[in-house]
Amino acid sequence: MVVLALRAGVLGQLVRVSLLLTMPIAVSVVLVSVFTRAGTTVLFAIGPFDATVEGVDFAAQTLVRLFAISLSIGLFLMTTDPRAFVFDLERRGVSPRVAFVAVATIEAVPALVERAGVIGESQRARGLDTEGSVRARLRGVLPLIGPVIIGALTDVEERSLALESRAFSRPGRRHLLWAMPDRTWERWLRWALIALLVATAAARISGRI
């Protein structure tokens, strides 16, 4: 994974984002695991809670897993164009509707953020105070919720009408304009990784690792 991230030029960004995403969960995992995991070797005690070696070991394992998951999801999102991904899925037989829902979902987040930004600016221009204390910021968020959600729903309705008028609901296969470049060594690498995954799972189940 590190080699892939390095090759894509996103290693630093990937580590930073993964750490940021993992940190809030990591703190709670460490606290819960270290102090509540049953164990025989006590390192130190805080009040009624004992920090045990077994707890530290379990917390470390969980953190590594969390970080690995975060890294793999982050690497995927940073190096894969979601539209290219779903169009390739469609080329491999997935329904265009499923592909559209997948892309629309991914694309909805930045669109909502952008809409919220525009509405927030217009609310501020009309005197709404959104700066300062947490209370003031919360007060600024509440008037955004209605317009953002209603506007997004209206947009979805109009977009679905526009798509209907462009034969989106027509049954049958479409001839896609392009295919993802898929080199021989990439196919071999994918199969090798799948084989490695199966072998690792089998070894794990049989107790060899």
Added chain:
Amino acid sequence: MLGLHGVGYRYAGYAGPVLHDIDLTLADGEIVGVVGANESGKSTLSLVASGLAPGSIGGGLSGTLTIDGVDMAGRPLHEFSTRVGIGFQNPATQLSGVTGSVFEEVALGPMNLGLPTRETVERTKAALATLGIDQLAEREPRRLSGGQAQLVVIASLLAMRPAHLVLDEPTAQLDPEGTRLVGEALRGLAATGTALLIVEHKTDLLDGLCSRIVVLDAGRIVRDGPADDVLADPRLDDWGVDPPSRIRLGRALAMRDLDPALIAGVVGS
């Protein structure tokens, strides 16, 4: 030929109908303009004529919608899409959001029709060239200006090559040059036999483009006739419609006892 015969339409959840007894027929190659005040039912008429109401948004339809003599009641929506294209006034919501370039966006419709790749590409290039936006082909649709997006949306409709096209304020966000290009493209399209129904506040666009104008008021057709006659009708103001600048200027000249024919050359140029 697209025909609405005694059509009334009520939105789901509305107490009463928004359209009443609409009788309207578009012959092949005919360009018909629809004008009227806000809330007069123009956009609803567009939705009904394209089959989206009630096909997609529900509601109740009375009367019949026919395309080339065939009653379209109960037909699946994708059958409409090959026969009637529709463009709305807000281009942002008409971009699919699933394509990475303008070329792919324009090609989406032909692709959905299941056309061979070669034909999809040919239609896409032709549609972009017609509106003079070939240079936008590689641009990301989300990064376009409002006017550019509107041209891309119209190109997307042209690429579908529907026999009938319904446009709801197609030039709402366009500058004069963009409006001129769209006007030329629509004229060219009509020359190939496509029937066009254009809902528009800008009567200047309809003047000279449409052969016929329909005026809607409170969901009813109150005037239907040759464009020159309707646009010169003194009741247009009462129906909440601004006459085109040619007519207004002519009236202003007439009020000062000047010959309105003086402006013919100026407006023509």
